[in-house]
Amino acid sequence: MPEGHEDRPVAGRPDRRPAGELEASVLAALWASDGPLTPIAVRLALGTDLARTTVTTILTRLHAKGAVSRTHAGRGYVYTPAQDPPGLTARRMHAELDKDADRDTALARFVADLGPQDRGLLRTLLDEGPDGRSSRDGATPRT
Known part of the structure; x- marks a missing residue:
């Protein structure tokens, strides 16, 4: 040396x-x-x-x-x-899920680790879509 x-x-x-x-x-x-x-x-x-x-x-x-x-x-x-900070975070989350051979289990464990407030928000987003329209009203949420 x-x-x-x-x-x-x-x-x-x-x-x-x-x-x-x-x-x-x-x-x-x-x-x-x-x-x-x-x-x-x-x-x-x-x-x-x-x-x-x-x-x-x-x-x-x-x-x-x-x-x-x-x-x-x-x-x-x-x-x-290329994106704003939340968009970049979402992109990273997708990239990590895409790397895992057992995507279902990885996603299930991610959801299981969410706190009550985040779970509630996720439920709302899944029910209403990111634009706030209810998928139950016949509106198609953007993907």
């Missing part, structure tokens, strides 16, 4: 951010913006000393995950969030 370097695990580094923190920060900067941002504009909005290449890598990963969309602008891209 080179002189001056300590042999310690990367996860134990005090300067190491928790997994997903940078992605969450980048998404927050995009949500707070009034329009598309370049990687440099995202870096400035974050107010950190991250390298532009690091921000570009994070944006590229978020694009691959479908969390942001990008459009050519000059020689690079500008980025916008």
Whole structure:
């Protein structure tokens, strides 16, 4: 090991951010913006000393995950969030369910772990649909 370097695990580094923190920060900067941002504009909005290449890598990963969309602008891209925060959460929930071979059991356990208030809300949403129209009244809820 080179002189001056300590042999310690990367996860134990005090300067190491928790997994997903940078992605969450980048998404927050995009949500707070009034329009598309370049990687440099995202870096400035974050107010950190991250390298532009690091921000570009994070944006590229978020694009691959479908969390942001990008459009050519000059020689690079500008980025916008693909969904609002609740939409992204819903997308992640669907992705996790899609990964499980036993989707029925995973969904049943998710519902079993909900508190009374969330169960009530879920019942209402299932009965009335996300737009508030009752599926019992012959209205077809949007899917």
